[in-house]
Amino acid sequence: MNYYPLFLNLKGRPVVVIGGGAVAERKTASLLRAGAAITVISPSFTPRLARWEAEKRIIAHHRPYRRGDLDGAALAFAATDQPSVNEAVAREGRRKRIPFNLADRSDSDGFIVPAVFSKGGMTIAVSSGGKSPALAKRIRDYVKDNLHPEEQRWVELLAQIKRILISKKVSPPKRRAILNRLAESDGAILYRKGEIQAANTLLLKLSGLRRTDLSLPAVTSLENGTTRGKGIR
Numbered sequence: 001m002n003y004y005p006l007f008l009n010l011k012g013r014p015v016v017v018i019g020g021g022a023v024a025e026r027k028t029a030s031l032l033r034a035g036a037a038i039t040v041i042s043p044s045f046t047p048r049l050a051r052w053e054a055e056k057r058i059i060a061h062h063r064p065y066r067r068g069d070l071d072g073a074a075l076a077f078a079a080t081d082q083p084s085v086n087e088a089v090a091r092e093g094r095r096k097r098i099p100f101n102l103a104d105r106s107d108s109d110g111f112i113v114p115a116v117f118s119k120g121g122m123t124i125a126v127s128s129g130g131k132s133p134a135l136a137k138r139i140r141d142y143v144k145d146n147l148h149p150e151e152q153r154w155v156e157l158l159a160q161i162k163r164i165l166i167s168k169k170v171s172p173p174k175r176r177a178i179l180n181r182l183a184e185s186d187g188a189i190l191y192r193k194g195e196i197q198a199a200n201t202l203l204l205k206l207s208g209l210r211r212t213d214l215s216l217p218a219v220t221s222l223e224n225g226t227t228r229g230k231g232i233r
């Protein structure tokens with residue numbers, strides 16, 4: 001199945017999780033990271049879910065799912081060990097046009113959740129489309145292990161440059177060309193090796209910006225990290 005990948009802003013949005021076991025706990029953990037307003041409904045809860053309830057990080061209803069539980073939800077997750085209950089949640093989602101996730105199906109007509117790694121401004125999401133979640137997890141771990149911390153600084157730097165180019169009203173095609181050139185360059189590798197001067201020269205050359213344009217905190221903060229040298233001036 002070719003699912004459509006996207007990144008949702010769930011900050012403050014109501015999300016319902018049906019089930020209180022290991023899988024519900026994992027889905028809830030990632031929903032908490034996204035800042036969703038989470039209600040978990042289940043007769044039993046893992047210790048971690050119970051702790052989140054005690055800490056008021058989630059709302060918990062200690063009872064089985066019943067029709068109507070999805071009312072007002074932006075998203076719903078069915079993660080019980082009862083296929084008939086999960087299917088009932090899906091039916092309610094379909095009827096009310098609330099996107100739903102079925103944890104016990106690999107060919108869901110709802111949405112599926114990828115294996116995710118997120119740090120700094122970069123998120124890596126890997127999906128096998130339901131074929132092998134274990135493999136998606138392994139590939140995510142491989143990318144994670146090979147993503148150098150300097151890459152995360154590089155993202156911040158490119159974000160700064162993008163904002164400067166927009167504020168200077170550089171035309172969109174020119175902006176795109178500059179930012180693609182920078183993303184494809186060896187800049188991150190040079191910073192990683194501590195070759196700050198060479199990296200700065202490359203960055204200024206490719207961006208077409210002047211040194212004075214880049215006297216921004218996120219850029220100069222390169223001086224404070226693992227890299228040595230004088231940073232950008």
Ligand SMILES: C[C@@]1(CC(=O)O)C2=NC(=C\c3[nH]c(c(CCC(=O)O)c3CC(=O)O)Cc3[nH]c(c(CC(=O)O)c3CCC(=O)O)/C=C3\N/C(=C\2)[C@@H](CCC(=O)O)[C@]3(C)CC(=O)O)/[C@H]1CCC(=O)O
Pocket residue numbers: 026027030101102103104105106107111112113114115116126127128129130131132133134135136137
């Ligand atoms: C990525 C991750 C995200 C998350 O859940 O947060 C996720 N599963 C993870 C782990 C994992 N899941 C399973 C194993 C055991 C090994 C294996 O089976 O491979 C492991 C590995 C482990 O536990 O170590 C078993 C399993 N999973 C599903 C079924 C039903 C079925 O296949 O029929 C069964 C059989 C149940 C049974 O045997 O009864 C179904 C789904 N699991 C998905 C996502 C969606 C597809 C994503 C995709 O393919 O891209 C989908 C379709 C629906 C959904 O849940 O969204 C998360 C990584 C967590 C992390 O980040 O570390």
Ligand SMILES: NC(=O)c1ccc[n+]([C@@H]2O[C@H](COP(=O)([O-])OP(=O)(O)OC[C@H]3O[C@@H](n4cnc5c(N)ncnc54)[C@H](O)[C@@H]3O)[C@@H](O)[C@H]2O)c1
Pocket residue numbers: 018019020021022023024041042043044045046063064065079080081082085102103104133
């Ligand atoms: N998607 C995945 O990543 C993945 C991974 C492993 C297993 N699974 C599937 O997900 C299911 C759940 O896995 P688990 O390890 O969390 O199981 P679990 O046994 O730890 O938890 C099941 C939870 O469902 C709750 N529940 C049972 N009936 C309910 C009802 N009527 N209303 C609300 N909650 C109810 C139980 O109280 C319990 O909290 C498995 O049966 C399996 O099919 C999915």
